Each structure stands twice: as structure tokens, then as C-alpha cells.
Amino acid sequence: MNRIFCVGLNYPLHITELSSTQTSEPMIFLKPMSGLLEQGEPIVKPPYGERLVAEAELVVQLGKQGRPTDVIAARSYVAKLAVGLDLTLRDVQQKCKQNGWPWEMGKAFDGCAAISPWVECPLEMDLREITFEAYYNDVLQQQGRLLDCLFSVETALVHLAQAWTLQPGDILFTGTPSGCPDVFPGDKIAVKSSYLGDGVSAEWWVQL
Numbered sequence: 001m002n003r004i005f006c007v008g009l010n011y012p013l014h015i016t017e018l019s020s021t022q023t024s025e026p027m028i029f030l031k032p033m034s035g036l037l038e039q040g041e042p043i044v045k046p047p048y049g050e051r052l053v054a055e056a057e058l059v060v061q062l063g064k065q066g067r068p069t070d071v072i073a074a075r076s077y078v079a080k081l082a083v084g085l086d087l088t089l090r091d092v093q094q095k096c097k098q099n100g101w102p103w104e105m106g107k108a109f110d111g112c113a114a115i116s117p118w119v120e121c122p123l124e125m126d127l128r129e130i131t132f133e134a135y136y137n138d139v140l141q142q143q144g145r146l147l148d149c150l151f152s153v154e155t156a157l158v159h160l161a162q163a164w165t166l167q168p169g170d171i172l173f174t175g176t177p178s179g180c181p182d183v184f185p186g187d188k189i190a191v192k193s194s195y196l197g198d199g200v201s202a203e204w205w206v207q208l
Contacts, residue, residue: 002167004031004113006086007156010149010175017178026151026159029103031173035113037087042207043183046109049089052206054183055176056134056142056191059084059115060153062170067161071154077166078153081121083132083191083200085114086173090182113173116191116202127153132193132200136181144177151175 008027009015015022037043045052063079086107093106121127127146134142146153153174160166183189183206192201 002033002169003164004033004035004171004173005156005160006031006107006173007149007151007175010151011144011177012148012150013178014176014180022150026156028156028160029107031086031108031113034110035108037085037111037114037204039116039202039204041111041114041204043085043087043114043189043204044111044207045185046089049092049106051090051182052184053088053090053180054134054136054189055086055088055180056132056144057084057086057173057176058082058130058132058144058146058193060121060172060174061118062157062166062172063168065165065167067165068154068158069161071152071158074154074157074161075127076123077157078121078127079168080118081130081193081196081200082116082118083193083202084116084173085189085191085204086176087112087114113171114202114204115171116200119196119200129195130193131195132191134180135190135192136183137188138190141181142177142179146174148177149175
């Protein structure tokens with residue numbers, strides 16, 4: 001795996017709850033590979049932030065190299081799917097925004113990108129129909145449907161390809177729906193997608 005790309009502000013209701021503004025093109029940020037957190041590994045809040053937020057998302061892994069120039073070509077780059085969490089220090093992110101700084105301290109710390117086991121993505125699958133759910137301490141908190149995204153996976157990949165040659169193993173977090181909560185030590189977070197074959201799911205605990 002090479003790079004972790006993320007689409008921010010991709011669900012209208014999430015934009016509303018953040019009191020943010022809809023963008024005219026995909027808003028992209030990156031996370032480092034040290035951010036990867038596999039199924040079952042503990043979530044650890046960095047000590048310099050107060051509010052740790054878990055944002056459930058569908059995650060895509062790419063399977064070939066190139067620069068797609070249209071959405072039809074971009075679809076063939078999607079090789080695998082997973083669910084995951086974009087872990088965010090919301091107070092640190094807000095401070096960065098207010099000061100006009102990059103978001104890395106709030107979005108790109110070690111263990112900031114939790115991902116479930118991968119499943120193969122057949123070419124005939126309509127990505128827009130994929131749904132997923134996130135449970136926090138066994139309570140349903142978030143529900144996502146890619147059809148509700150402002151920018152499709154394919155549109156985001158075409159946008160990325162303007163700046164980067166896409167590589168096999170690149171990862172794309174596709175955005176989070178509304179309802180992402182603050183999490184605290186001892187919390188259990190489970191993200192699931194019954195749409196993906198027999199279902200994709202993963203659980204993480206916030207470390208005490």
C-alpha cells in the first residue's frame with residue numbers, strides 16, 4: 001500500500017453539522033501510512049488533543065497504475081473495498097482551520113486510519129448502492145450510502161489523477177455521513193456493511 005487519500009465534506013448532512021460550506025470539487029487530504037490501524041488494534045488518543053472523533057467511512061483500495069481522465073475509466077481502478085474510521089482530533093482540527101494551517105496535527109497522527117479486512121470488488125458492482133453502518137457501544141450512530149455523496153468514488157479518482165499517478169495499493173477514504181460522535185476510553189466502535197457480499201465488519205476499542 002502506498003498512500004492514504006481522503007475525501008472531506010462529502011455528505012451534505014455532515015457539512016451541515018460541522019457548520020461548514022459545500023465545495024465545488026472534491027476536497028482532498030492525505031494521511032500517512034503510519035496511520036493504518038487494523039481490525040482489533042486499540043485506538044489511542046494523542047495527548048495533545050481533547051476531542052477524539054470517529055468518522056465511519058467506506059474505504060477503497062486501487063488495483064492498477066494510471067491517470068484516469070473520466071469516471072468510466074476510473075471505475076476499473078477500484079480493486080477492493082473495506083469499511084473504516086477516519087479518526088480526528090476535532091479540537092485540534094478546528095484550531096488549524098481557524099489559523100489557516102494544514103490539518104495534519106488533527107487528522108494525520110499515528111493510528112488515525114482504521115480499516116477492516118478487505119474484500120474483492122467485482123467490476124459490475126455499482127458503488128453508489130453500497131451502504132454501511134457504525135455502532136458505538138452497540139448503539140447505531142451513523143448510516144452511510146454512497147449514493148448520498150456529493151462526489152462519487154470515480155469522480156474523486158479522476159480529481160486525484162490530476163495531481164498524482166494512481167498506484168496499486170493506494171487507499172481512498174470516501175467521506176463520512178452525519179452523526180460521528182466523540183469517543184472515550186473503553187468505548188467499542190463497530191463498522192459494518194452487509195451490502196458487501198457476506199458482509200464486511202470490524203471492531204475497535206478506545207484504549208483505557
